[in-house]
Amino acid sequence: GDSVTQMEGPVTLSEEAFLTINCTYTATGYPSLFWYVQYPGEGLQLLLKATKADDKGSNKGFEATYRKETTSFHLEKGSVQVSDSAVYFCALSNAGGTSYGKLTFGQGTILTVHP
Amino acid sequence: DADVTQTPRNRITKTGKRIMLECSQTKGHDRMYWYRQDPGLGLRLIYYSFDVKDINKGEISDGYSVSRQAQAKFSLSLESAIPNQTALYFCATSEAGTSGIYEQFFGPGTRLTVL
Numbered sequence: 001g002d003s004v005t006q007m008e009g010p011v012t013l014s015e016e017a018f019l020t021i022n023c024t025y026t027a028t029g030y031p032s033l034f035w036y037v038q039y040p041g042e043g044l045q046l047l048l049k050a051t052k053a054d055d056k057g058s059n060k061g062f063e064a065t066y067r068k069e070t071t072s073f074h075l076e077k078g079s080v081q082v083s084d085s086a087v088y089f090c091a092l093s094n095a096g097g098t099s100y101g102k103l104t105f106g107q108g109t110i111l112t113v114h115p
Numbered sequence: 116d117a118d119v120t121q122t123p124r125n126r127i128t129k130t131g132k133r134i135m136l137e138c139s140q141t142k143g144h145d146r147m148y149w150y151r152q153d154p155g156l157g158l159r160l161i162y163y164s165f166d167v168k169d170i171n172k173g174e175i176s177d178g179y180s181v182s183r184q185a186q187a188k189f190s191l192s193l194e195s196a197i198p199n200q201t202a203l204y205f206c207a208t209s210e211a212g213t214s215g216i217y218e219q220f221f222g223p224g225t226r227l228t229v230l
Binding site (some may be wrong): 032034036041042043044045046049089093101102103105106107108 | 119146148155156157158159160163165173205207209217218219220221222223224
C-alpha cells in the first residue's frame with residue numbers, strides 16, 4: 001500500500017539557519033503530495049501541496065518540489081524563525097491507490113528553532 | 116468561529132468507561148475523518164465517512180465505533196476505554212471529488228487520557 005517516510009527527528013536549529021526535512025513516498029500512480037504543520041496545542045493545517053511531477057509548492061517561505069524520479073517531496077526553508085517551531089507532516093493522497101480519498105501521513109518531524 | 120470543532124478538548128476517564136468524542140463542521144464538506152496521533156507514529160486513520168450513509172474502517176478501527184448523524188456531525192465512540200487509547204484525537208473534513216487533491220481541514224483535537 002501507499003506509505004510516507006520522513007527523516008528522523010527532532011531537528012534543532014538556530015534562527016536564520018537553512019532547513020531541510022526529507023520526505024519520500026511509495027505509491028502507485030500519481031499521488032498528490034502535501035506538507036502539513038502542527039503548531040503547539042493546535043490541529044494540523046496545510047502548509048503547501050503539489051499535485052503533479054515537478055510542481056513546486058510554496059508558502060510562508062517554505063518550498064517543496066514533487067520529484068517523481070526520486071519519489072521525494074523534501075521541505076526546505078532558507079532562513080527559519082523561532083515561530084517555525086512546530087511538528088511537520090508529509091502526506092499523500094492517491095486517487096488510484098490505497099489512499100483514495102484519504103491522507104497517508106509520515107510520522108512527523110519536530111522542529112525547534114532557538115533564537 | 117472555527118470551521119471544524121471538537122468536543123471535549125480534554126477528557127480524563129477510567130478503564131472500561133464508554134466515551135464519545137464529537138466533531139462538527141461548518142465547511143459543508145461531505146467527507147469526514149477521525150485520526151489518532153501518538154508520538155513518533157504520525158496520524159493514523161480510525162474511521163472515515165464519504166457521506167452520511169457511508170462509513171469505512173481505517174487502519175486502526177478496533178475498539179472504536181462511529182456515527183455520522185448528519186453531514187455536519189461525526190462522532191467517535193470508545194465502547195470500553197483502555198489505557199492504550201490514551202492519545203490526541205483529530206477530526207478532519209474534505210470536499211468530495213475525483214481529482215486526487217484531497218486537502219483536509221482539521222479540528223483542534225481532543226486529548227484523551229484513560230487511567
